[in-house]
Amino acid sequence: MANYTENELAKDLENQEYKYGFVSDIESDKIPVGLNEDIIHLISSKKEEPSWLLEYRLKAFQIWKTMTEPEWAHVHYDKPKFNEITYYSAPKQTKKYESWDDVDPEMKETMKKLGISLEEQKKLTGVAVDFVMDSVSVATSFKAKLAELGIIFCSFSEAVKEHPELVQKYMGSVVPTTDNFYAALNSAVFTDGSFCYIPKGVRCPMELSTYFRINEGGTGQFERTLVIADEGAYVSYLEGCTAPQRDENQLHAAVVELVALENAEIKYSTVQNWYPGDKEGKGGVFNFVTKRGICERNAKISWTQVETGSAVTWKYPSCVLKGDNSIGEFYSVAVTNNYQQADTGTKMVHLGKNTKSTIISKGISAGKSQNSYRGLVQIHKSAQNARNFSQCDSLLMTDQCGAHTFPYIECKNPTAKIEHEATTSKIGEDQLFYCMQRGISEEKAISLIVNGYCKEVLNQLPMEFAVEAQKLLAISLEGSVG
């Protein structure tokens, strides 16, 4: 491939097929299509929920009905028809699994295809996996080990049953039901998700991870994740997503809430590779996610994301730096190909003194895709000596794609220091020339440059995840990532 050129690379990129597209045939327990109060009652009763949660849902639904879908994002798509979605789908099961052997073999097969074999992970990586298939979690491991330390890591519905006081206290405290259209929708119809609580002063000894998949055609997936790190606690939480190939658009509107109390630290990493639609831009997942964390005094929240999938992404993992000396970080690689559209970025809200935030965003656009960074850095009056550094780079691979930057920088305190920098360019001819001059083929040179371009973000991923992230990047940009 000595004569591999950028044009050929672009062509290769277009011809990329989604590699994880398969549908596993598991009977699903579905409720009727549509959205109204009866459906919410039905979801709530199916999940055997307490009345306060039902009320929470109904209140959110009332709020949602008064809201309109946001249109400010730099994306164009046919709006989902909210009345044609099934809001609950659980793999059919008669009893809870007692051991790993009881799990449906077909489901095991699915997991194998995803490369997240539980047995292997149990033994080799020391990662506890709470595997969410559609909406109900079916396997939880390492629970006992974590329980010894007082760590609670379970499905959201289990947490509602077993730890209602924690759920009631923190649910909606970071992302209120009134926050936005999709957060309100999620609050009304969420089916399951993950819950994690790290007690005071405990350092979680392993990376916690959850894999999400959307499996049932026409099923909306509305997870809710709540991670609470009590005073002085530390947790690294991994979230990875792959979805099977579909022709109709699937909606995913999750809510993730992180609470980092005094001196706590939460590291939240995501690798997202949902079905991005085919070469003509048909199908694909709509990813409208609200992710936000709140930092108390001396706390730190770090978001790392590698976004390669979804037809439309609308996602702004944010940090509210409420306590003094708290730190927020956001590291992101977003790759769009074919007709994918991504409008992603972060919000850093500085309220406390000496708060710091860092934003590193790397966008790569290929095919006919549109990739936007949208960010907000807000320094409030109370945020003495706040510090922000933002860098948003975009790399354009073809002449038909677009890369856009929309940063909002608002400063109300004279002691704050804010820096924002953004660049947009293609791979430099001089960089390529330099590599090739040293005997590196063009293809390898491109891969080297792209790798180096993303390194800053990939370095932030935990070791266990970095491999998968690289795998997904390679799938999205095969030929350029070696």
Add this chain to the structure above:
Amino acid sequence: MNSQQLDEMEMPTQTSKLNQFRTNFKEGNLSFDPSLRILSRSVLENSDFPTTRNESWKYTRLTKLSQLSLTTTEKINSPISVPLKSPYVISIVNGNIIDLPTIQGVSISRLSDCSEKQLELVCKNVSIENDVFHALNTLYIKDGILIEIQENQQINDAIQLIFETQESSIFCPIRIIIVGKKSSKAHFFQHFSGKGTGLTLPVFEYFIEQNAHLSLDKIQLENDESFHISTDQVYQERDSFFKINTITLSGKLIRNNLNILVNGENCETNLNGTYLLGDGQLVDNHTVVDHLKPNCNSNELYKGVLNGKSIGVFNGKVFVRPDAQKINAFQSNANVLLSEDASMNSKPELEIYADDVKCSHGSTTGQMDEEAIFYLRTRGISDRSARALMTQAFIGDVLNQIENEEIVDYVQSKLVELHDWVI
């Protein structure tokens, strides 16, 4: 409050603030395309002053403006003061054109004396639909000026456009059309000053033809009570050069819309601006550079110092349209906050639809370097002088872009006067 209620609030009514605002104004009678007037009227009847829910007015509240009761006048009092020595002076007092000079190689005429053909330039690139201020200007301009720099003419002295408001509560809409014909070269100096509460609403339309060279220094020295909302709409053809330096020294609320359409290859565009704000002032610079054709360069540099209870807004957009390859577009905004109550909102944006480009933007907000102040203090310079020096050095990058020494001196003297600098 839900969005539905808010929508209802924005619904115009018979007594909308905008309708109230324009009760004392009389429509002009320039003989440009009547459909423009019809459109303006309908825009004004069907909308109100933009609120902060409008993305392009997100940080600028117009409540105080909408409460004003303004009128127009034909009164002209004392002789106006002219900052530069250049004999080419066009003066506009209280929105009325005083007299037009004769300049060799330049044709200058009132819009009321222009032919219908010449008036076709009115609103050629200015959109009325989405901007009530463009509609206000178009409907109520009594007159305007058409300045044409003739082909191959080079005008050495600056052409001074002096805008002065001598009365309080005056509404001054004015339209100036500047055409730089093929291979011409000219330099304009715009100076705005005023007394008392009022709204100055100028709309400038520039047409820069092939290989023409146009540069412009705009000095805004408005009164502490005056509102100023201006639009500079620039259209560049191939091989042309355009440069604007916007120096905002004072005013209550100043909004500058600077839109540049680069519709030709091999163009160069330079936008610079600086603003020094004191208590109760708001300056909002909105710029758009739209690259439609390949092989062009654009540079943008805005620097501001905010003191007292002031608000600064910067929104710079750079578009690179599909197939506009080999564009170099650079944008930079730097701000210094000097007081507790000052706030700065910066929003530099890039929208890029072509791949072989080099585009970047940067934005910083910070404070004065205390170590540098200390360094100066150790050398026997007073704290006040040290701060003045530092401020001057900070905005110096922008002032250095002004080529005419006379203008630089003028700006410096005004700065010393306004800020009590001891240098």
